[in-house]
Amino acid sequence: MTFGDKRADIARTEGGPFGSLQREIDRVFDDFSRNWPALGGGGLTPRMDVTERDGTIEIAAELPGLEEKDVEVSVVDNILTVKGEKKAERTEEEGARKLVERSYGAFARTIELPPGIKAEDIKASLSKGVLTVTLPKPVAAAPQAKKIEVKAG
Structure with a gap:
């Protein structure tokens, strides 16, 4: 169960002597994790979709709210890393007493790529708050089968 994951509550039995204690512990962790994005409270951990298409x-x-200069995409040892930083924005108006605050900070997300991906073939673009990384699917190598002769020791 990740912090703040309400789907994990479905399987839990709510009855019994510890049901209310479990609900209270869940509430405390939910409240705590909202202020700490690294613990899974939403925040700056970007949501990702991975789609396999014909050959890619x-x-x-x-x-959302980031520009190309705010994002870095890299590949090291078949690990794709997307990282960046959203700068703090704070606006305060005196007349109507308007205060606007948005979340900010650094983030990083990694995905293990299948073996055989060439880093030079990976392309990335950012449009309307969505980063799209496209890479060719590696050609599946035919399984290698070989009978090994067993010799007397």
């Missing part, structure tokens, strides 16, 4: 793999990440 497409990864789409929601990055």
